[in-house]
Structures are given as structure tokens and as C-alpha cells.
Amino acid sequence: MNNLFLIAYLDLKESIRAKWFLVYSLVFGGMIALFFIAGVTESQVMGFSGLSRLLLMYIQVTIVILPIFILITTVRSISGDRDNHILEYMLSFPISLKQYYWGKIIGRFITVYLPVVFAMVVAVVYGFMKGASIPWDIFFLYTGLLFALSSAFLGIAFFVSSFVKSSEVALGIAFFIWIALLAFIDIALISLMMQQRMDEQLIIFIAMANPMEIFRVAAISLFDPELTVMGPVAFYILDLMSQSAFVLLSIAYPVLLGLVFAFFGFKIFKKKDLV
């Protein structure tokens, strides 16, 4: 077995046994179960019903909790190993830093991505058994969006993990990033900029640079291709590109962002003292 996949495989096995993974899987699986129990598929809001309505709710909750889950469970990946001297021992074997770092990322990506997609698959299978029609376009879009969102935050988490010495500081930074992207950029900064009558295109550009925001807009774009619920902002986006181009961008951009952060994280990991 190649060292890269060995690291990924062992990290995956270790993560699956960890308590956080159990909680993580239960949260996403439980959320789907709760939606079914609460009869979300039977309800109708803004014209969305059945599985589409359930997936819409799932994705809305996921936008908020997936990033923080990924950040807090991953940000300690390397810094935690450094903290408790695991890195010192494991890297005394002839494994290149490249294999170790990217192997960890692959292993952790599978760990965080599979439960969220699996919960969606369970929802679709259960919905199908109950006779609901399956919104495949939405299912595949969300699979792609979740892939992109997971990539972005995994990259950011590994970037932080590569330079932070203590895992407590890493946790603090992770929480700050989440709050900043979830609330600060969306509510505080954007409102402030609007109040100051700054250029709308600049405001929208900053908002769309936030992977959580682009995820949110792309998630509703399938239900509402004209993005009417967003008001005038939709004009700026859809004037600039078609709806399908926007969907592609909303997947490609977070993946690229994650890769860029992960790459810089690796550069720092390689340049700094390892322990």
C-alpha cells in the first residue's frame, strides 16, 4: 500500500472509532430522521413539498453546522498530534511530509463527507419507499455542494492546524472563523457596508467570496432559478453569469479555496519545526 493511502486509511479508521464521529453521524442522521418524524415531507412551504422540502431543510441546517463540525474536529488534526507527541513518534518513520499531510487530508475528507451524504441517501431511499418522487437534480446538486463545502472548510482547518502549536488555540481560531463567516461577514460587515453606501458590486463580491454564502445561494438556486427570494442581489449575480454557470462556480470555487488553503498549510507544515 502506498504511504499516502496508508495514512488516509489509518486516519479514517481512527476517526471512525472516535466519539466525535459518532456524535457527528448521529447529528446528521438524526436530523433526517427528525424531519421524517416531524412530517416535513408532508408539509408545503413556498411550493416545496415532499423530498425536495426535506432536502431544502437539511441543507439549510447543514450550512450552519457542517462548517463548525469540520473545523472543530479537524483543526486539531496536526496540532493535536504535535501537542501530545504523536507526531514526534509517527514521523520518525520514513514517511515523507507530503504523504503524511495529504494522507491525513484524504482520510479526514472521507470521514467528514460520507456521513452527510449518507444521511441524504438514507432520506432519498426512505422517501422512495414511502412513494415520494425523488428530486435527482437537487440530490446531485447537494452532493456536489456538500463536497465543495467540506473541501473548503477542511482546507481551512488544515491550514490553521499547520501553524498553530496548541490545539486549544486551534479551537479558538476555528470558532472565530466560523462566527466570522456565518455572522460577521453576512450581518455585520455587509450591513455596515450598505449603511456606508458602498458600491453594491463590491458588497456582493465580498459576500460571494464567503464559501458559506455561495453555498447558501446555490442551494436555493435550483428551487428558485431566478433567485427572486434574494431580491435585487439576484440581478447582479444572474446578469454576470447564467444560473448553471453560477452553480458550477459555487462548486468549483469552494473546492479551489480549500485546495489553496490546504496547499499553503502544507507549505507552512514543511517549513516549520515539526514538533
Place this chain on the structure above:
Amino acid sequence: MIKTTNLTKKFGAHVSLDSVNIEFNKNESIALMGANGAGKTTLIRSILGYYHPTSGGVSINGLDPIKERVKVLENISFVPQLPPPIKLSIAELMQYISVSAHVDTELITHYANEMKLDIKANLNKSFFKLSGGMKQKLLIAISLAKKSNIIIYDEPTANLDPKARDDFYRLLKQNEDEKVLLFVTHRLEEVKDLVNRQVYMDLGKIVSDERVGS
């Protein structure tokens, strides 16, 4: 085999290694001693390629341990002072070592048996759930099974009972030929019979380096 040239390592304003020049050659068993903060661990970590020197350098068989870490580490076995809380099972840890360093797992089992550690009964147990002594025995077994030219032990007997120490010394005696054995220790009496060189460090410098009969 190991050569440091004007090796200096600073952490902020603190000088941990101050222009250290030293060579360790094959068939040498060295006790590396000194008070806490003398720079022993920094020297070991520099040899292992964990630290980027502030100035000067380290060479292992002519190779830079940072730039050529994979080649360098193929020839080094290392046992840390405190076994880390690795969450992998013993079987997984052995798989990691077997794949990454091409170590025969049967040989690890053999040396573990010699250290009176029954690996087969604990294969699915998480490494960190083993007792301190069991962890140390396993790490020692791995270090010997790796068949490296350079073996570095940082206080290797800290968690071992007297019987296990005797087993450890016996196995080392059988495996010391053509190797560099480097012991970081505070208790010279424990490795006195094994070493033929004693190096003392203080404030980041080598203050004494003497050959002794082993």
C-alpha cells in the same frame, strides 16, 4: 554516521543549541547526558530532522535529515521518553510501521516476545490503552525489528521493571554491532555497561566528551 557542524538552534531569544560540533560513528554507544534544558532533546530532534537549524547543520551518512528525511529515517530507530497516546490499535500501528519502513511484523512479534510482551493477545487493543511498561516494550521491539544503523533511545527504561530492563540490555547487546546507539539519559548507572562514550551537555553546548571502556 552522524555529524553536526556548528549546529545552533534558537527558540526566540533562547539558545537551545549553541554551535554544537560532534560526530557519532558506528560501533559507538553513547550516553548523552545533561541537566534539564541542556539541549539533549533539541539535539536528538535536529538529528531526526524535526527542527530546522538556526545555523549550521546536521548530516546523517552524508545526507541532510530535512531535505532527505525519508532516506535518513530508513536508517534510524527512535524510542521517545514517554510513549505517545497513539489511538491506533497495535495491529494498525504495526501495519503503519511495516508499510512505511518495511519492517517485518514477525520480527516485531519476536522482539516483543523477548521483552515478555504478548502482542498477539493485544493486537486489537488501542496502543494508548496499554500500560506504560507494555507501550515501552512494544516501542523497543519496533526499534530493534527495524534493523536501523542508528538507534536513539530517550530514557528508554523509564517505564520498565528490573526484569524488563535486563531483557532490554540483553537484546541491545545482541544488536549493537556496526551501529550507533545513542541513549539520552539522566541515570548513567543504567546504561553504564552498554556505553563506550559519555557526552555531557549544558546550556546548549557539549561540555564533556569522553571514551569509556564498555
